[in-house]
Amino acid sequence: MIKYSVFDILGPIMIGPSSSHTAGAARLAKVAKLIALEGRASNEIVVSEVTFYLHGSFATTYQGHGSDRALVAGMLGFDPWDERLKRSFELALTEKLQYSFVAIDLGDVHPNTIKFVIKRSDGVSVVVVGSSIGGGKILITSVDGEELEFSGDFPTLILKHHDRPGIVSKVSALLYDENINIAYMKVFRQSRGEDATMVFETDSMISDEVLEKLQELKRQGFLTSVKRISPIALGA
Amino acid sequence: MFINKGAELSRICKERSISIAEYTLEIEQEENGHSREELLLKMQKNLQVMRESAQEALLRPMQSVSGMTGGDAYKLHEYSKRQTLCGELVVLAMARALSCSEVNVAMGKIVAAPTAGPCGVIPGAILTAAEKLQKSDEEIILSLFTASAIGILIAKNATLSGAEGGCQAECGSAAAMAAAAIVEMMGGSPEMALHAAAIALKNILGLVCDPIAGLVESPCAKRNASGAINALISADLAMAGITSIIPFDEMVDAMFSVGRALPCELRETGLGGIAATPTGQTLKKKIFG
Ligand code: SF4
Numbered sequence: 001m002i003k004y005s006v007f008d009i010l011g012p013i014m015i016g017p018s019s020s021h022t023a024g025a026a027r028l029a030k031v032a033k034l035i036a037l038e039g040r041a042s043n044e045i046v047v048s049e050v051t052f053y054l055h056g057s058f059a060t061t062y063q064g065h066g067s068d069r070a071l072v073a074g075m076l077g078f079d080p081w082d083e084r085l086k087r088s089f090e091l092a093l094t095e096k097l098q099y100s101f102v103a104i105d106l107g108d109v110h111p112n113t114i115k116f117v118i119k120r121s122d123g124v125s126v127v128v129v130g131s132s133i134g135g136g137k138i139l140i141t142s143v144d145g146e147e148l149e150f151s152g153d154f155p156t157l158i159l160k161h162h163d164r165p166g167i168v169s170k171v172s173a174l175l176y177d178e179n180i181n182i183a184y185m186k187v188f189r190q191s192r193g194e195d196a197t198m199v200f201e202t203d204s205m206i207s208d209e210v211l212e213k214l215q216e217l218k219r220q221g222f223l224t225s226v227k228r229i230s231p232i233a234l235g236a
Numbered sequence: 237m238f239i240n241k242g243a244e245l246s247r248i249c250k251e252r253s254i255s256i257a258e259y260t261l262e263i264e265q266e267e268n269g270h271s272r273e274e275l276l277l278k279m280q281k282n283l284q285v286m287r288e289s290a291q292e293a294l295l296r297p298m299q300s301v302s303g304m305t306g307g308d309a310y311k312l313h314e315y316s317k318r319q320t321l322c323g324e325l326v327v328l329a330m331a332r333a334l335s336c337s338e339v340n341v342a343m344g345k346i347v348a349a350p351t352a353g354p355c356g357v358i359p360g361a362i363l364t365a366a367e368k369l370q371k372s373d374e375e376i377i378l379s380l381f382t383a384s385a386i387g388i389l390i391a392k393n394a395t396l397s398g399a400e401g402g403c404q405a406e407c408g409s410a411a412a413m414a415a416a417a418i419v420e421m422m423g424g425s426p427e428m429a430l431h432a433a434a435i436a437l438k439n440i441l442g443l444v445c446d447p448i449a450g451l452v453e454s455p456c457a458k459r460n461a462s463g464a465i466n467a468l469i470s471a472d473l474a475m476a477g478i479t480s481i482i483p484f485d486e487m488v489d490a491m492f493s494v495g496r497a498l499p500c501e502l503r504e505t506g507l508g509g510i511a512a513t514p515t516g517q518t519l520k521k522k523i524f525g
Contacts, residue, residue: 002391003267004238004391004392005264005267006260006275006384006385006388007282007384008391009350009383009384009387010279010282010348010358010383010384010387011347011348011349012347012348013281013282013285013345013346013347013348014345014348014352015343015346016339016340016341016343016345016352017301017340017341017352017452017453019351019352022343023348023352057450060450061450061451063524064449064450064451065301066343083345086342086343086344134397135351
């Protein structure tokens, strides 16, 4: 049987009306933003424009459930319990964030799925796809066309590399040496020998020093891309 | 791990002479490594948000984002000051439940309990009962652990989602959780608390989920009001020593199998029930254009 915490049942504290269509949407957008900015905290690069492609029940009910405002709020970096959620359209104006909503059929995906096309101020575009899977929980399912899977509940590393033997263990060993416990680890690749994506979800935060060591592996040609995503809490 | 069945829960609590709330606190400490104080503090935060959302729409009319509903909690609160049929307690419990619901659909802050749709049932019932019984915050917080325990058992053995089990799984489960919580708050035994929860589930067995336009708004708000009252009467029935002929665990199983037997039109798709009535359809057109 599934394990439940008391606070899975009473909680999260959230902005209504719907845990999947409002709270989940805000969380999805916040994680998508972090992915687009590669977890950067600095203000040098910001999100300047975003198109939300809404699939399934998001496409039909997004206005009534306030998913639209929740999505914009998430892109502004607000949490699902932030009372500014309701006023996100006005706040986007001050932040000069442009946004639009488009209904789309993404095919055989979870009924509550959104595709984010995010344009950054430095001209780079990032595409993120994710689903709101109930109770405010989310699952990111693709980044820039590459299939992967993570929940945003844990500190997460998304590492791309050319599919060669030894790289997975190299990274695992590095994390082990730094005392970072791996909660979940998955490798995704299109086909043998092609580019592959590793996703590590860890129990403790990934420090700047560890990130630097991973960047070093990238400079040495072992990795082609390194992204660090901080976890997004489910409730206040 | 938290026990899987109500019968085991009742037996353990009896053997050790502890309440469901105490048992739940113990398990939560073991599982997640938090101290008792941390857990009580976290629940205190839930209580705080419950209080605010149960109050906000009483004092000023609030309109939903879709524009379909709103202002009823305010009306009911005004009415509660006059001569009412059911009396102040019942009317206030309904008003508070409606308030949470209205705050929710106006994009205000609420506690999912157990989900956002029925978020008014537990605050409406528990806060009003606690006020009448003059219970302290500590006692209310403990009762919220009782409520969670019932929710955990239903989640383990059935479902808390309208999409899976209909509204009986949302407003019904919330009422069962609140009923058990109130019984423990009144000094009733764990066994009595489980009877109260079983009675509450029985009272709404089969209730479908049929939100107009697919929005968590109507009939949800009024079902929050009736859910809160369901909790209050179930608690009183159990406190009088009345038992549920069908034990809690079997009630949960029955609720789940009824839920699974509901056609998909009656499970949150907004295609059946009141959503499919001519008025429901007209409202949907008005909202979505
Ligand atoms: S009718 Fe459906 S959406 Fe509304 S409260 Fe009940 S289960 Fe939730």
